[in-house]
Amino acid sequence: MKEPVLLEVRNLKVYFRNDEGLELRAVDGVSFTVPPGKTVALVGESGCGKSVTALAILRLVEANGRIAGGEVLFEGRNLLALSEREMQRVRGKEIAIIFQEPSAALNPVYTVGEQIVEAILLHQSVSREKARALAEEMLHLVGIPEPRKRLNEYPHELSGGMKQRAMIAMALSCRPKLLIADEPTTSLDVTIQAQILELLRELQRQIGMAILLITHDLGIVADMADEVVVMYAGKVVERGTKYDIFKRCRHPYTLGLLRSVPRLDVDENALASIPGFVPDPLHFPEGCRFRGRCSLEDETCATEPPEVALGNGHVVYCHHVAFPEVCHA
Amino acid sequence: MRNGEVLLRVENLKKYFPLRAGVFKKVVGWIRAVDGVSFEVFSGETLGIVGESGCGKSTLGMTILRLLEPTEGRIFFAGQDITRLPPAKLRPIRKDMQMIFQDPFSSLNPRMTIQAILEEGLRVHRVVPRDAMQKEVEMLLERVGLSRDYVRRFPHEFSGGQRQRISIARAIALRPRLVIADEALSSLDVSVRAQVLNLLQELKREYSLTYLFISHDLAVVRQISHRILVMYLGKVVELAPKEAFFARPLHPYSVALISAVPIPDPDVRKVRIILSGDVPSPLQPPPGCRFHTRCPRAQEVCAMTEPPLLEVEPGHFVACHFPGSLTLEGTSG
Numbered sequence: 094m095k096e097p098v099l100l101e102v103r104n105l106k107v108y109f110r111n112d113e114g115l116e117l118r119a120v121d122g123v124s125f126t127v128p129p130g131k132t133v134a135l136v137g138e139s140g141c142g143k144s145v146t147a148l149a150i151l152r153l154v155e156a157n158g159r160i161a162g163g164e165v166l167f168e169g170r171n172l173l174a175l176s177e178r179e180m181q182r183v184r185g186k187e188i189a190i191i192f193q194e195p196s197a198a199l200n201p202v203y204t205v206g207e208q209i210v211e212a213i214l215l216h217q218s219v220s221r222e223k224a225r226a227l228a229e230e231m232l233h234l235v236g237i238p239e240p241r242k243r244l245n246e247y248p249h250e251l252s253g254g255m256k257q258r259a260m261i262a263m264a265l266s267c268r269p270k271l272l273i274a275d276e277p278t279t280s281l282d283v284t285i286q287a288q289i290l291e292l293l294r295e296l297q298r299q300i301g302m303a304i305l306l307i308t309h310d311l312g313i314v315a316d317m318a319d320e321v322v323v324m325y326a327g328k329v330v331e332r333g334t335k336y337d338i339f340k341r342c343r344h345p346y347t348l349g350l351l352r353s354v355p356r357l358d359v360d361e362n363a364l365a366s367i368p369g370f371v372p373d374p375l376h377f378p379e380g381c382r383f384r385g386r387c388s389l390e391d392e393t394c395a396t397e398p399p400e401v402a403l404g405n406g407h408v409v410y411c412h413h414v415a416f417p418e419v420c421h422a
Numbered sequence: 423m424r425n426g427e428v429l430l431r432v433e434n435l436k437k438y439f440p441l442r443a444g445v446f447k448k449v450v451g452w453i454r455a456v457d458g459v460s461f462e463v464f465s466g467e468t469l470g471i472v473g474e475s476g477c478g479k480s481t482l483g484m485t486i487l488r489l490l491e492p493t494e495g496r497i498f499f500a501g502q503d504i505t506r507l508p509p510a511k512l513r514p515i516r517k518d519m520q521m522i523f524q525d526p527f528s529s530l531n532p533r534m535t536i537q538a539i540l541e542e543g544l545r546v547h548r549v550v551p552r553d554a555m556q557k558e559v560e561m562l563l564e565r566v567g568l569s570r571d572y573v574r575r576f577p578h579e580f581s582g583g584q585r586q587r588i589s590i591a592r593a594i595a596l597r598p599r600l601v602i603a604d605e606a607l608s609s610l611d612v613s614v615r616a617q618v619l620n621l622l623q624e625l626k627r628e629y630s631l632t633y634l635f636i637s638h639d640l641a642v643v644r645q646i647s648h649r650i651l652v653m654y655l656g657k658v659v660e661l662a663p664k665e666a667f668f669a670r671p672l673h674p675y676s677v678a679l680i681s682a683v684p685i686p687d688p689d690v691r692k693v694r695i696i697l698s699g700d701v702p703s704p705l706q707p708p709p710g711c712r713f714h715t716r717c718p719r720a721q722e723v724c725a726m727t728e729p730p731l732l733e734v735e736p737g738h739f740v741a742c743h744f745p746g747s748l749t750l751e752g753t754s755g
Contacts, residue, residue: 138611252700282474282638284697287682291696309612312641312684335688353616355641357668357683358690363623364645366616370581 096406098166099303100127100150100188100271105163107142107149109374117374119145119158121327127271127320132297132304134314137324138350140371143307146324147273150305151184167271186216189264193276195256199248199263205232206244209263216267231262234299235292254285261292268300275307290317311354315339320406323347326372326382333407343401343409346383381412389413428501429600429632430463430486435495437478437485441705453704455481457656458495460731463600468626468633470647470664472640472679476701478656479636483602486634487519488512500599517547520593524605526585530577536563536588537573543596562591566621583614587621594625602634607642619645640683644668649737652676655704655712658731662738672734672745675713711743719744 107120120142127133135143148154150165152172165172172183184190192198200208209228213219219227225244232240235258248256257277264272274293278286290313297304306317314321314335321338323331323346331344342348352365369386378384380395387394393412401414437456440449456478463469471479484490486497488504496505504515523529530539540559544550550558560570566587577585586606593601603622607615619642626633637643643650650667652660652675660673671677681695697716702708708715714724723743731741740746 138613254700282701283640283682284474284678285700287694287696288698290684291694310684311612311686315686315688315690316684339686339688350612351686353613354686355616355619355639355645356685356687357641357644357680358685358687361645363620364616366620367613368617370583370614371611 096126096128098126099129099168100305101164101166102126102146102150103164103166105146105149105165106161107145107154107158108161109155109158111157111375115375118377119327119374120149121377122163123324123327123329124163125322125329125332127303127305129270129303130297130301131319132306132317133320133322134306134308134318135322135324136308136311136314136350138309138371140326140374141324142327143324144275147190147275147305147307150273151188151190152180182216185212185264185269186267187269188271188273189267189269190273190275191257191260191264191277193279195253195260195280196248198260199256201248204245204247205251205259209244209259209266212263213266227266228262231266232259234265234296235259235262236288237262253281254288257281257285257289258292261289261296265296265300265302269302271303271305272297273305273307276309277306278313279308279310286313293317311351323350326377327374328382329408329410330383331407331409331411333403334405337403337405337407341407343403343407343414344383344411345387345389345413349386381410427465428462429465429499430634431496431498432462432482432486433460433496433498435459435482435485435497436493437481437490438493451705454656454707455704456485457704457707459653459656459658460495461651461658461661463632463634465599465632466630467648468635468646470643470650471634471636471653472638472643472650473653474638474679474701476655476704477653478704479653480604482653483521483604483634483636487516487521487602489521514547517543517549517596518599520596520598520601522586522589522593522601522603522606524608526582526589526609527577529589530585532577535574535576539577539588540573540592540595543592547596549596558595562595563588565594565625566591567617581614583610583618586610586618590618590621590625594629594631597629598631600632600634602636604636605638606635608637608639615642622646640679652679655702655707657712658739658741659713660740660742661731662740666735666738670746672738672740673713673742674717674719674744678718711741 103124105120105123109117109119111117123146137143149160154160206228210224213224213227229240229244232243237243237255237258278289318335320334322329325346331347349367355364367386381398384390384394398410398412401409435456436458438452438454441451441453443450473479485492492505496503537559540562541555559573563570563572568587607618610618635646647664649663651658654675660676671680678695678697699716702715710726711724711729714720729741729743731739733739734745
């Protein structure tokens, strides 16, 4: 039986040009799917291309970059082939996005209410009055106390957690089918993070939307995700269900990442760590990009690693998957 | 000094910042960032200081080093009261207290070579003779896992993890007794963070260092600390040996903090205690217990009377009217 698919990213490539005119292959052939109503986590360290991938889905790429290839199929339609006008109807309405920094996403000179109302009026044919009522309802839904009063406040009058809630209210005001959440809690304190994650989970239940969660925090992944896509240096190295990744991972990078996270529930004398550091995009090695930091490396790794399907959607890109399972977590 | 003796003692330390407004910048209020904090740090231990943003943990670190002048209270280092020492007398003591900052991009002077950065302190404090300087700098670099060939390079040529290693080399160059690390690992990626965390542990053994490790990340703090101190709105709410703290946290805020950290294992189901509301402003902290506005167990007395920090078990201090009234039962699997 084939799993229903809401979003399918196929062989997506996003390249940038730096000041010297050199090409940076920030996202280089990324593929994954998001089923309706589920949460898929895109994880990796800084510079792995996870945020660029998320933005490219909405065709939001900075001026020095371009989508160099691939397809983004949303309910079967290739978003990369749409006109800008058609794309505007998708953004915010079908696919919404929230960012790490709510202060950067909210306009400081408009009240919170005005911004949510604008988003509603853009995509729904309702009166301004009705839109205002909807905005109030959204603020209430995301747990902002005294929503009517808050509608008239400016973003600077809200705390960090409240701003994040207001941004979520705005993103969800049109009941999108997919919410892209790019490090939604990274700038928040841990007790506020817990509130926001719980809120996202609750709203997902109510609205039935899918979430593409971009994060570097494996704790949040274990907590929130159904499926996980692990990225390294612009490529997917492994993807699968949450259990595939945390319990049966087969890529040496995934394993290294899991072992280097200090855990609150376990004492360890020394953490395992991955030697070396992430290569910069100008000097990605040929072949497997994890080459040079990997303990399983040999001469075959100089060639592009094969896609190895392990069944049930668990896919690894590595020459050495034939090795016994590397993950004993 | 032998291990286990008191290296640092902080007594009722307060640091208030004036809040100014209007054309004449009149003082209209005081931000009570650190508001009566007392604790001791023993030689050879690592004391982890945790809390959320605005709890005063960074201000506390800076005030101990006298990078900020304390408003009230006293700081004793190796038995000497350094609270009001004039700069000339403070300088030799500074050599014994070093700091590692969060952001390795702004804490290293971009115009100085690595050689110059590492030499500066050695020269000011005359730690090694001039002709031994080069060797010392190379040794320091290699000790923190960098190549000695890097001495002539500039900070911008290094990644975040490498820069943090340089900051660490600078901190240990003077053979300090106390190192205050303020969110020293927070800007690093997961795989690199583990490398630097391990390096800090090795250096501590090798140079008999004492760490004051300030961080918002409880998992990292658990890894490195012997004892844990939790701050909330400028106050110490709990101080305990690590094992006791994680096995039986007594302050409801500590319990909530521990329960809020997601565990990177899908089999671990946690009972989440989700606190309502935000951290109140340190400008107008709530009366009584400062946590009562968010506390799931708050009673009438909590809004009236401030609970003192009391030793409820040997070495386990808590400031709560109802300590231990919340348990973590069933929260870890």
